Amino acid sequence: MYEHQVGVENIYTLIKNNLLGDLTNNMHYAKVITPRNISASKIIRFLRNAKIYNLYNVENDSAEIMEIKISKTSPLNGMTINQFNSRKDAKIGAVINQKGIAYAGETIMHSDDRIIVLVLRDSLVKFYNLIEK
Numbered sequence: 001m002y003e004h005q006v007g008v009e010n011i012y013t014l015i016k017n018n019l020l021g022d023l024t025n026n027m028h029y030a031k032v033i034t035p036r037n038i039s040a041s042k043i044i045r046f047l048r049n050a051k052i053y054n055l056y057n058v059e060n061d062s063a064e065i066m067e068i069k070i071s072k073t074s075p076l077n078g079m080t081i082n083q084f085n086s087r088k089d090a091k092i093g094a095v096i097n098q099k100g101i102a103y104a105g106e107t108i109m110h111s112d113d114r115i116i117v118l119v120l121r122d123s124l125v126k127f128y129n130l131i132e133k
Contacts, residue, residue, distance in 0.1 A: 051131060053114060065118045067096075068131055072111040075130060081105045089123035092116065 054067040070076050076084065081092050082105035095102045096114040109115060119127045 058118075061121055063118055063120050064124060065116065067114055067116050070109055070111050070113050070115060071131070074111065076109050076115070077111050079109055081107050081109070084109075090117055090119040090127055093118065 051069045051071065052066050053069065056065045057063075058065060081095065081103075085091050085105065092109075092115050093103070094116045095107050095109055096116070097110070097112070117127075
Protein backbone atom coordinates (compact mmCIF):
# COMPACT_ATOMS: atom_id res chain seq x y z
CA MET A 1 0.00 0.00 0.00
CA TYR A 2 1.03 3.58 -0.60
CA GLU A 3 1.09 4.39 3.12
CA HIS A 4 3.79 1.77 3.73
CA GLN A 5 5.83 3.02 0.77
CA VAL A 6 6.01 6.52 2.24
CA GLY A 7 6.86 5.28 5.73
CA VAL A 8 3.57 5.46 7.65
CA GLU A 9 4.09 3.22 10.68
CA ASN A 10 0.49 2.65 11.77
CA ILE A 11 -2.69 2.40 9.72
CA TYR A 12 -6.11 2.11 11.35
CA THR A 13 -8.93 0.86 9.16
CA LEU A 14 -12.65 0.98 9.96
CA ILE A 15 -14.43 -2.04 8.45
CA LYS A 16 -18.21 -1.64 8.59
CA ASN A 17 -19.00 -5.05 7.10
CA ASN A 18 -17.81 -8.00 9.19
CA LEU A 19 -17.69 -10.17 6.06
CA LEU A 20 -14.59 -8.25 5.04
CA GLY A 21 -12.82 -9.03 8.30
CA ASP A 22 -11.09 -12.13 6.93
CA LEU A 23 -9.77 -10.21 3.93
CA THR A 24 -7.81 -7.88 6.17
CA ASN A 25 -5.64 -10.77 7.35
CA ASN A 26 -4.03 -10.85 3.90
CA MET A 27 -3.59 -7.10 3.79
CA HIS A 28 -0.97 -5.28 5.77
CA TYR A 29 -3.20 -3.11 7.93
CA ALA A 30 -1.76 -2.42 11.35
CA LYS A 31 -5.13 -2.42 13.12
CA VAL A 32 -8.74 -3.00 12.11
CA ILE A 33 -11.79 -1.53 13.87
CA THR A 34 -15.00 -3.52 13.29
CA PRO A 35 -18.68 -3.15 14.30
CA ARG A 36 -18.15 -5.87 16.90
CA ASN A 37 -15.45 -3.75 18.51
CA ILE A 38 -17.64 -0.65 18.33
CA SER A 39 -20.57 -2.37 20.09
CA ALA A 40 -18.30 -3.60 22.88
CA SER A 41 -16.80 -0.13 23.15
CA LYS A 42 -20.20 1.47 23.73
CA ILE A 43 -20.75 -0.83 26.71
CA ILE A 44 -17.26 -0.19 28.09
CA ARG A 45 -17.73 3.58 27.75
CA PHE A 46 -20.71 3.51 30.13
CA LEU A 47 -18.80 1.36 32.62
CA ARG A 48 -15.86 3.73 32.70
CA ASN A 49 -16.14 7.48 32.92
CA ALA A 50 -18.72 10.09 31.98
CA LYS A 51 -15.90 12.25 30.55
CA ILE A 52 -15.49 9.71 27.76
CA TYR A 53 -17.74 10.56 24.81
CA ASN A 54 -16.62 7.91 22.32
CA LEU A 55 -14.46 4.88 22.80
CA TYR A 56 -13.33 2.22 20.36
CA ASN A 57 -11.29 -0.88 20.98
CA VAL A 58 -8.65 -1.49 18.36
CA GLU A 59 -8.28 -5.02 16.99
CA ASN A 60 -7.20 -7.64 19.55
CA ASP A 61 -7.70 -5.05 22.32
CA SER A 62 -4.17 -3.75 21.77
CA ALA A 63 -5.28 -0.12 22.24
CA GLU A 64 -8.26 2.17 22.64
CA ILE A 65 -9.14 5.27 20.68
CA MET A 66 -11.32 7.64 22.68
CA GLU A 67 -12.82 11.09 22.71
CA ILE A 68 -12.63 12.61 26.17
CA LYS A 69 -13.40 15.97 27.75
CA ILE A 70 -10.59 17.70 29.63
CA SER A 71 -11.63 18.64 33.17
CA LYS A 72 -10.69 21.87 34.95
CA THR A 73 -8.31 19.97 37.24
CA SER A 74 -6.71 17.80 34.54
CA PRO A 75 -2.92 17.93 34.14
CA LEU A 76 -3.64 18.12 30.38
CA ASN A 77 -4.91 21.68 30.95
CA GLY A 78 -2.36 24.08 29.43
CA MET A 79 -0.32 21.28 27.83
CA THR A 80 0.39 21.24 24.09
CA ILE A 81 -0.28 18.24 21.86
CA ASN A 82 3.50 17.87 21.34
CA GLN A 83 4.16 17.84 25.09
CA PHE A 84 1.67 15.03 25.57
CA ASN A 85 2.76 13.15 22.45
CA SER A 86 6.32 12.86 23.74
CA ARG A 87 4.93 9.81 25.58
CA LYS A 88 5.31 6.45 23.87
CA ASP A 89 2.13 4.88 25.29
CA ALA A 90 -0.51 7.40 24.14
CA LYS A 91 -0.92 9.93 21.34
CA ILE A 92 -3.37 12.80 20.86
CA GLY A 93 -4.59 13.14 17.29
CA ALA A 94 -6.83 16.19 17.62
CA VAL A 95 -8.24 18.82 19.97
CA ILE A 96 -11.88 19.80 19.47
CA ASN A 97 -13.32 23.02 20.87
CA GLN A 98 -15.54 25.97 19.92
CA LYS A 99 -12.90 27.15 17.43
CA GLY A 100 -13.03 23.84 15.56
CA ILE A 101 -10.64 20.90 15.25
CA ALA A 102 -6.90 21.45 15.76
CA TYR A 103 -4.14 19.00 14.88
CA ALA A 104 -1.00 21.16 15.17
CA GLY A 105 1.51 20.08 17.79
CA GLU A 106 1.63 23.59 19.27
CA THR A 107 -2.11 23.51 20.04
CA ILE A 108 -2.70 24.14 23.74
CA MET A 109 -5.39 22.08 25.47
CA HIS A 110 -7.86 23.76 27.84
CA SER A 111 -10.63 22.60 30.16
CA ASP A 112 -13.82 21.62 28.33
CA ASP A 113 -11.85 20.85 25.14
CA ARG A 114 -12.33 17.35 23.80
CA ILE A 115 -9.38 15.33 22.62
CA ILE A 116 -9.07 12.29 20.39
CA VAL A 117 -6.42 10.04 21.89
CA LEU A 118 -5.03 6.57 21.22
CA VAL A 119 -3.83 4.73 24.33
CA LEU A 120 -2.02 1.39 24.34
CA ARG A 121 -3.77 -1.34 26.35
CA ASP A 122 -0.92 -1.67 28.89
CA SER A 123 -1.16 2.04 29.71
CA LEU A 124 -4.93 2.41 30.12
CA VAL A 125 -4.98 2.43 33.93
CA LYS A 126 -2.21 5.03 34.01
CA PHE A 127 -4.08 7.16 31.46
CA TYR A 128 -7.43 6.88 33.26
CA ASN A 129 -5.74 7.93 36.50
CA LEU A 130 -4.36 10.97 34.65
CA ILE A 131 -7.75 12.10 33.30
CA GLU A 132 -9.53 11.44 36.62
CA LYS A 133 -7.63 14.26 38.34
